[in-house]
Amino acid sequence: MQATDIGDPEYFHRVVECQWACPAHTNVPEYIRLIAQGRYSDAYMVNRESNVFPGILGRTCDRPCEPACRRERVDGSPVAICRLKRVASDLRDDITDQLPKAPEEKNGKRVACIGTGPASLAVANDLMPLGYHVTIFEAASEPGGLMRTSIPSFRLPAQVLEDEIGYIVDMGVEVHYDSPVTSLGTLLGDGYDAVFIGSGAPRGKDLEIEGRHDDPAHVHIGLDWLKSVAFGHISSIGERVLVIGVGNTAMDCCRTARRLGGGDVKIMARRPRQYFKASPWELEDAEEEQVEIVVNHAPRRFVTENGRLVGMEFDVLEWDEQARHSRKLDTVFLPCDDVILAIGQENAFPWVERDLGLEFTDEGLPVVDAVTMQTTLAGVFVGGDAAFGPKNIIWAVAHGHEAAISIDNHCRGIPADDRPSAQMSLTSQKMGLTEWSYSNDYNPSARQQMAHVDLTKRFQELRLEVELGFSAEQTMREVQRCLNCDVQPVFRAPLCIECDACIDICPVACLTITRDAESESELRSMLTVAADNLEEPLYISEPLAQTGRIMVKDEDLCVHCGLCAERCPTAAWNMEKFDLRLGRAGIGALL
Amino acid sequence: MPSIKKPLIPLAAMPKNDIGLTIRDYEGSMSTLCAGCGHDSVTAAIVRALFELSIPPHKVVKMSGIGCSSKTTAYFDSAAHGFNSAHGRMAPIATGANAANRDALYIGISGDGDSLSIGAGHMVHAIRRNVHMVYVIENNGVYGLTKGQFSASADIGSAAKHGEANTVAPVDPVMLALSLGASFVARSFSGDKEQLVPILKAAAQHRGLALIDVISPCVQFNNHYGSTKSYRYVREHELREIEPDFISTGREIVADLPHDGALMVAMHDGGLVRFRTLPADYDPTDREAAMHYVNQAHARGEIPTGLLFVDESIPDVHELNHTSESPLVELPFEELCPGSAELEDFQKSFV
Secondary structure (H helix, E strand, O other), X not given: OOOOOOOOHHHHHHHXXXXXXXXXXXXXXXXXXXXXOOOHHHHHHHHHHHHOOHHHHHHHOXXXXXXHOHHHHHHOOOOOHHHHHHHHHHOOOOOHHHOOOOOOOOOOOEEEEEOOOHHHHHHHHHHHHHOOEEEEEOXXXXXXXXXXXXXXXXXXXXXXXXXXXXXXXXXXXXXXXXXXXXXXXXXXXXXXXXXXXXXXXXXXXXXXOEXXXXXXXXXXXXXXXXXXXXXXXXXXXXXXXXXXXXXXXXXXXXXXXXXOOOOEEEEEOOOOHHHOOOOHHHHHHHHHOOOEEEOOXXXXXXXXXXXEEEEEEEEEEEEOOOOOOEEEEEEEEEEOOEEEEOOOEEOOOOOOOOOOOOOEOOOOOEOXXXXXXXEOOOOEEEOOHHHHXXXXXXXXXXXXXXXXXXXXXXXXXXXXXXXXXXXXXXXXOEEEOOEEOOOXXXXXXXXXXXXXXXXXXXXXXXXXXXXXXXXXXXXXHHHHHOOOOOEEEEEOHXXXXXXXXXXXXXXXXXXXXXXXXXXXXXXXXXXXXXXXXXXXXXXXXXXXXXXXXXXXXXXXXXXXXOHHHHHOOOOOEEEEEEEEEOOOOOHHHHO | OOOOOOOOOOOOOOOOOOOOOOHHHHEOOOOOOOOOOHHHHHHHHHHHHHHHOOOOHHHEEEEEOOOHHHHHHHHEOOOOEEEEOOOOOHHHHHHHHHHHOOOOEEEEEEEHHXXXXXXXXXXXXXXXXXXXXXXXXXXOOEEOOOOOEEOOOOXXXXXXXXXXXXXXXXXXXXXXXXXXXXXXXXXXXXXXXHHHHHHHHHHHHOOOEEEEEEEOOOOOOOOOOOOOOOHHHHHHHEEEOEEEEEEOOOOXXXXXXXXXOEEEEEOOOOOEEEEEEOOOOOOOOOHHHHHHHHHHHHXXXXXXXXXXXXXXXXXXXXXXXXXXXXXHHHOOHXXXXXXXXXXXXXXXXXX
16 A cells, blocks of 8 residues: 655645634644633634634634534544634733734735625735735625624624624725625726625525515514614514524524514424534524424415414425425414514625626526636636525635635736645654643543523523633633644654554554555455544555554544554654644745 | 553444453553563453453453563453462462462463573473463563563573673573473464464463463563564564464364364363464474474574464363362352361371
């Protein structure tokens, strides 16, 4: 077998599962260690470097890192990465002097961004320090896009939003509020060197069934309704509320409804619970607030009496095993005072003229390169929900970073696909004979549970943040659950004397010295514990000096405890911290 | 000594043996031996053998004397009984324990100092008596605990860490055991668990004393060029005589050499050892041939490993001495101590 090339930044990146799964590739283990040391500001800055909005994401992220977390495979629950991010944000000192600054002398290039959501802000964050003049056009009177309008403030306090947006805007970004872009053609005519579309997917889907428009005052589109609540235009709702939909927006709608006077709030779902789109924790939070979840009910019609909505009729369904086909069992009437529709959101580009050369897919999305975020129109880039439909904030940030590289390239006359390469380093963590610069012991603590504000209290004040954040004790326990997947056991074959010490000590039997195999599948079956998880790579050494056998490590099982390196008499195994430096606008060029 | 205890990580896929235990249930405390010590590999092989044989951990008795080797007993099977005796006295203590309670697996761990120098006399007699035990000699050719002087098993010409060569003839435990009429004689290498684990499993099933001379390099004082007990030297000179494969089955009968070169030997309690002999005519049931073969290999500078000799028919300590079938601890008091009248009758029988 070919020996593993650990000089390829991608190899160890895959092993750091959280960082690999994060669209913005946040260096999670590093910031968790910094939190453990009480270095909250440094932890915040490590976060900010890749995800730009640690405070916002520490409350609202969709957390693709957590299902990927190695700890999940070990004891069934991942490290509470998102919660720890919030700890770093909440406990940081003033970090303004560590923020990137825009140079006084500009580079003469002007970039226009559409929308002040996370994608555009990430673009501005990356381009301002390079001397670009960035102008953002925002339709609303305040920045943040859907982060402000569709995430209720009891989940994301306005102050957190303002602080983190401020860090970017205060670099000197020119923001035009109440300025919807009504024509891309006109904007292009203004002579910008590049345009970034980060306008999101702002239109909530409607439900065109019988009676939909009979009492429009009491049937609300979820996104619009949340926005009206956010801006203070709506402050009450009826006693009985039906929320149609099973995504995170539906959860936000029903929880908001509970705070505005909704006493009997129901989530109405067509399909069984395991098919809900909402993140499990958001569903739990809704249930904690006494929202009833009604499954297998498909909306049939709105029922009005004398022009006033009185309820809805639903078909009661029975589904087959995979919930692909349903059978109607019954029709029921559920009384209500208001209905909120949260059945999805759409992109809307009425302001993009179709003759500019910017092509759209059949689904109405712009044709965009998934790596460079380049549209079919030179100099026009797109990211966030506007690019591929509704995703979440962390994806928008990732798109923003990539688009910033492309915009920088475009303005310097370099092809968009000429990306700055990723860099990596490996640094020995050895501090003594059996001493490491990280806490290598396995801590059996269970995942810490987030404490919430009392139910009665949270319904009294609309904007009161529900989650209290981790206590010092919880933080202390949770940081120790991290397995430090970035501290890699690195093997140097010429030093190995094949004494088996590492294999004997390994608590998870992830190491094997074996004869070479013909194929990877054969090798996987030959290991101490057969390597069944094909998602995880094998770390294969060069042939060993004495017998010509090979050392193989199954990355699936390793818990990075460092015992192999401690028991190695020749330091053929050593624990080394993998640090990944991804290319960013302007940074790759410097290296 | 590692900075942390080997963590107990709840792996769902951890295999269980016939009595529902995982391999971790056969471990002991953390080793304080040097990193890379061959003895730790022997420990790991014992842990694996006990696990694979599904031996109840409390049915094991760990016996040892003094030396790096004798620390090994602390590092496996925490639930076992044990006795850490004076230097060289592992064999007599094991003999006594064996006589008092035959209902346990006795694992004696000794070294070249403990068994071939100070305890040589005791080992010799334990072999003669065919004490029902596994007798492991962790053989590294040096006194590691006292910083690397030559031991009684150091080969002539083998160099110490600072260069001087040994000039005194070595004691070879394999030849010694063969000449004393041992019923089970094996040699293995700590760096070769594929061979060591089946040998240990066969030894655990053997009726009588199963002597295993395990070449177990001392990384600190005897793993250099010039040493004949270094990882490299053993790997370069090992003559892997036979590849044993222990099969724990029902009652099989001793089989003759079949045409494919594999030999089956049934152990006392029904287990089966299959030998795949490299020279097609090697017969590990022929003592004379075994001695001849080992001698010749030594003359060529080779280290023959494998189960070199086995004879299940030799009476063991219990048969020879008519020891109690049930452990003394389980005998009713009246039987254990029949009283003065019985004693008088017994004494009269000599008159």
